[in-house]
Amino acid sequence: MTTPLLIKGGLVLAPRVLGIADVLVRDGLIAAVGPDLPVPDGAEVIDASGRIVLPGFVDTHRHMWQGAVRGVLPDTTLSAYLDRVIGRTAPAFRPEDIHAGVLGSALEALDSGVTTVVDWSHVLSTPEQADANVQALHDAGIRAVFGYCHTAGEATRAAESRRLKDACGDGLLRMAVAALGPDFGDLDRAREEWLAARDLGVMITTHMGGHGAEAATAGHAFLDANDLWTPGTMYVHANDYTDEQFKRIADHGGTVAVSPAIETAMDFSLPVTGRSRAAGVPTGLSADAVTSAPGDMFTLMRAAYFTERARPDGAGLGFTVADALHMATAEGARVAGLDGVTGKIEPGLQADLVLLRTDLPGIAPVHDPVAAAVLYADTRAVETVLVGGRTVKRDGELLADVRSALDHLTATAEHIAQATAAN
Numbered sequence: 001m002t003t004p005l006l007i008k009g010g011l012v013l014a015p016r017v018l019g020i021a022d023v024l025v026r027d028g029l030i031a032a033v034g035p036d037l038p039v040p041d042g043a044e045v046i047d048a049s050g051r052i053v054l055p056g057f058v059d060t061h062r063h064m065w066q067g068a069v070r071g072v073l074p075d076t077t078l079s080a081y082l083d084r085v086i087g088r089t090a091p092a093f094r095p096e097d098i099h100a101g102v103l104g105s106a107l108e109a110l111d112s113g114v115t116t117v118v119d120w121s122h123v124l125s126t127p128e129q130a131d132a133n134v135q136a137l138h139d140a141g142i143r144a145v146f147g148y149c150h151t152a153g154e155a156t157r158a159a160e161s162r163r164l165k166d167a168c169g170d171g172l173l174r175m176a177v178a179a180l181g182p183d184f185g186d187l188d189r190a191r192e193e194w195l196a197a198r199d200l201g202v203m204i205t206t207h208m209g210g211h212g213a214e215a216a217t218a219g220h221a222f223l224d225a226n227d228l229w230t231p232g233t234m235y236v237h238a239n240d241y242t243d244e245q246f247k248r249i250a251d252h253g254g255t256v257a258v259s260p261a262i263e264t265a266m267d268f269s270l271p272v273t274g275r276s277r278a279a280g281v282p283t284g285l286s287a288d289a290v291t292s293a294p295g296d297m298f299t300l301m302r303a304a305y306f307t308e309r310a311r312p313d314g315a316g317l318g319f320t321v322a323d324a325l326h327m328a329t330a331e332g333a334r335v336a337g338l339d340g341v342t343g344k345i346e347p348g349l350q351a352d353l354v355l356l357r358t359d360l361p362g363i364a365p366v367h368d369p370v371a372a373a374v375l376y377a378d379t380r381a382v383e384t385v386l387v388g389g390r391t392v393k394r395d396g397e398l399l400a401d402v403r404s405a406l407d408h409l410t411a412t413a414e415h416i417a418q419a420t421a422a423n
């Protein structure tokens with residue numbers, strides 16, 4: 001038994017508005033939510049008056065290793081990104097660089113209230129690199145779905161997948177198959193990826209349907225021909241699906257990860273936020289690549305909100321700040337395969353919680369708490385962060401050894417810059 005924690009008198013967004021309430025945390029879980037809860041014997045009490053209490057944000061798609069190459073490629077296009085970052089930068093990453101990059105990304109996420117990430121890792125060609133990636137997620141204390149994408153041969157990949165699923169364990173980390181799929185790999189490999197996920201009983205996350213209408217249609221034809229539609233499959237970006245194709249994804253229990261900042265900065269079509277949700281597809285938000293856009297959820301909620309409302313067909317004006325907050329929390333958890341685990345403030349779920357200050361210029365006064373969280377807050381407002389009941393940020397400061405993590409990140413950045421120049 002750990003010491004109970006009572007978060008008292010905050011304005012709770014669960015993510016629906018509950019009003020002023022207390023949140024009781026016991027043994028890593030949310031034990032009770034409601035006004036004026038009794039203080040259990042020996043409990044630690046956090047005075048949350050004047051604070052907004054939120055579920056921790058869920059980032060449904062991020063290449064965590066790229067924390068080491070933040071900002072290397074602004075003002076870019078997808079093809080330039082693939083050439084530079086995937087083609088020339090990724091091969092320079094040693095295991096220690098992957099650890100530094102993933103840890104740096106995780107600390108950035110936690111600092112800004114993102115308590116769960118789906119890490120789509122396509123930098124791995126050796127077991128040592130994969131171990132460094134998993135270890136960094138463990139070391140950060142973040143909740144993560146480790147999306148494993150391996151460039152080695154089939155036999156190695158199958159054995160490695162099983163080993164890494166065990167290495168993730170069943171605590172904060174889970175494993176997924178990060179499939180190159182028919183958009184980026186050959187069809188034999190794609191078939192093997194889908195079958196491996198079934199065999200392991202893990203989620204598939206794949207960049208499908210964001211690279212032209214022809215590829216989007218070919219992807220569905222691949223799933224049809226091989227009888228591989230799989231519930232819970234996460235389609236990343238998905239910009240080029242038709243409304244009918246989104247209905248098929250919904251019918252088969254699929255989900256979508258939108259990356260509104262990256263998709264609008266690079267040469268993707270408009271983010272599919274509203275079209276995907278209208279078809280009944282659970283749709284989450286994601287940072288994708290901090291090489292070219294910020295990684296905090298406030299930026300992502302705002303990017304989704306403004307791009308959706310600006311749709312040329314005018315159909316996006318029904319998209320609200322509450323929709324953006326739902327995508328960043330409860331809906332994102334569903335997309336990450338963590339429905340019933342995180343993403344909401346309700347008894348029985350993991351105590352992944354964020355307290356936001358509202359007594360700051362640019363946030364005060366709060367007339368509408370959802371608008372405050374979505375349109376006005378930023379990382380400096382994130383005062384306290386809990387993951388599974390464990391405090392990782394308190395009084396506005398991360399409890400991790402940030403100095404050491406940043407020193408490693410600097411050393412890695414220097415190595416990567418030199419090695420990439422030579423590639």
Ligand SMILES: [Zn+2]
Nearest residue numbers: 120207236288
């Ligand atoms: Zn991606």
